Structures are given as C-alpha cells and as structure tokens.
Amino acid sequence: MRTITTAGGSVLPAMGFGTWRMGERPAHKAEEIRVLQHAIDCGVSMFDTAEIYGDGGAERLLGEAIRGRREQVFLVSKVAPHNASRAGTLRACEASLKRLGTDHLELYLLHWIGGVPLEETVGAFEHLQAAGKIRAWGVSNFDIDDMEALPPGCAVNQVLYNPQSRGIEYNLLPWCQNAGISVMAYTPLGQSNRVLGNATIKAVAARHNATTAQIALAWGLRNPDVVTIPKTSSLARVEENLGALEISLTEDDLAAIDTAFPPPRRAQALEMI
Numbered sequence: 001m002r003t004i005t006t007a008g009g010s011v012l013p014a015m016g017f018g019t020w021r022m023g024e025r026p027a028h029k030a031e032e033i034r035v036l037q038h039a040i041d042c043g044v045s046m047f048d049t050a051e052i053y054g055d056g057g058a059e060r061l062l063g064e065a066i067r068g069r070r071e072q073v074f075l076v077s078k079v080a081p082h083n084a085s086r087a088g089t090l091r092a093c094e095a096s097l098k099r100l101g102t103d104h105l106e107l108y109l110l111h112w113i114g115g116v117p118l119e120e121t122v123g124a125f126e127h128l129q130a131a132g133k134i135r136a137w138g139v140s141n142f143d144i145d146d147m148e149a150l151p152p153g154c155a156v157n158q159v160l161y162n163p164q165s166r167g168i169e170y171n172l173l174p175w176c177q178n179a180g181i182s183v184m185a186y187t188p189l190g191q192s193n194r195v196l197g198n199a200t201i202k203a204v205a206a207r208h209n210a211t212t213a214q215i216a217l218a219w220g221l222r223n224p225d226v227v228t229i230p231k232t233s234s235l236a237r238v239e240e241n242l243g244a245l246e247i248s249l250t251e252d253d254l255a256a257i258d259t260a261f262p263p264p265r266r267a268q269a270l271e272m273i
C-alpha cells in the first residue's frame, strides 16, 4: 500500500476504510465484521470511525473486528464538537478507546468546528498525545479560515472530496499541501450516483476495464497528498475498491473528467455532509 508522510511524521496508507452507517443494525453485525476482517486480510490497514457513528456502534463493531489484530491497523476516530472542551475531549477519547478495545488511536480528529475555542481542544489533543493515548491529531470539515486559526501540529484535514465536490482544489488543498497536512477524502464515491452513474466516468472506466467506483477513487488518489476512505458493507467491493490503487488515469482521462465535473475557478465555501 502506498503511504503518505505528513509534516509531523504521521505515515498514512493511501487508502483506508470508512465506517459511517456501520454498526447500526444488529442483524447486519456478523456480515459487517466479516467485511472489516476481509479488508484487513486484503491489506487495508487504516479504518476511519467516529464517536457519533451509530452512537458508538461503529467503534464497537470495529473494536470487535480488530480484536487480536490491533497491531495490524491504523485507527482514526473523531470527537464531536459538543464534546470538544478540554475535559470533554479527554472523556470522549477514553470512551472511544474503550469501545474500540485499545489503549491508543493513531489519529484523533475534531469532527467539525463548534463553539469550543480551538486552543482548548488542541490542548486536550496535546495532553492525549503526551499520555500516549493518541499518536497524532487533526481536524475534519475545516475550511481555509479555520485551518489558519488552528494552532500548529495538525496532521490531517478530513474533508468531502470527489469529482462532484472538488472546491477544495482552489485553495484549501494547496494550503494543506504547503503546510504538510494531508487531506483525507471522505465520501470519495460521491452522493446520489452523480459520480458513479456519470457517462464520462463510465467511458473512462471502460477504457481501463475498471468500474466507475475504481475510477472515482483513482481520481482522488491522483494527488500524492490525498488519502481516501471509501466505505463498503460488501465483501466483493473491498477488493474492487482496493483495485483503484493500480489505476493511473491518463491526461485524456483527467481532461474528460474536468469537462464533466469542472474544477473550481474561484474560492468556494467548503461543502460538507
């Protein structure tokens, strides 16, 4: 697996695995655990979760899936803004560690910006780092102004990024690259089939004998400072999504995608879901 090293020295696999909407339905639990374990068997090492996913259910599911294999995985979780005071962050982290069945996270993110002063949340992150409970910290859904207000030390900004939502290319992505902060692309397959069902994406996929999901993921990964975290609850799609790492899009492919999904020509407010 290709890796990316942030300015702070965090080494991130280029592709991880999202867990939003997993761990919510008891009837799906066994199959979801099989999918997560299959992903590890196939070489996926980074898993993205959050305390709010399934109200802790996604972390519990992931904790069960990685039991006995903790050393093989890079865990990312997130504190919700309403818990992001100093004491709240320390408490939320302990609760996430407990649900995940581990004593540390590789990366801990502030899920989105809320009312707590950033210095306070970052102070808690630094405390957790010094105590060995987290290896690195970062943020999510932070636009350029938020990034500028952030104390130093951030490893990652996790944001919405796919061909249909590419506003970050105008200034946020270059800003992060310049600062040595990796961009972790969430919802990389797009929403409502607008990317996967697009005629141009289908044509590019046909040229590469690939699927449209693989093209969407390869498109995000064309940038060496971007990592991607697709989610699937399907065994077969684990390998399919990993297959994107083998695809190099040509200049013609990229130009065609630019025509179908034009790059931003001016600064845009960060989109989020």
Ligand SMILES: NC(=O)c1ccc[n+]([C@@H]2O[C@H](COP(=O)([O-])OP(=O)(O)OC[C@H]3O[C@@H](n4cnc5c(N)ncnc54)[C@H](OP(=O)(O)O)[C@@H]3O)[C@@H](O)[C@H]2O)c1
Residues within 6 Å of the ligand: 017, 018, 019, 020, 021, 048, 049, 111, 140, 141, 158, 159, 185, 186, 187, 188, 189, 190, 196, 213, 214, 229, 230, 231, 232, 233, 234, 237, 240, 241, 273
């Ligand atoms: N920080 C944030 O605010 C934030 C927001 C959103 C997401 N995230 C993180 O990013 C992760 C990924 O984003 P996401 O889950 O919103 O969207 P996504 O990974 O882009 O797409 C997931 C959807 O695509 C389907 N899918 C997966 N592989 C496919 C394939 N090969 N072909 C066709 N469909 C496929 C999945 O269905 P099946 O499961 O049935 O395969 C699911 O419905 C999340 O799980 C979460 O960890 C973070």
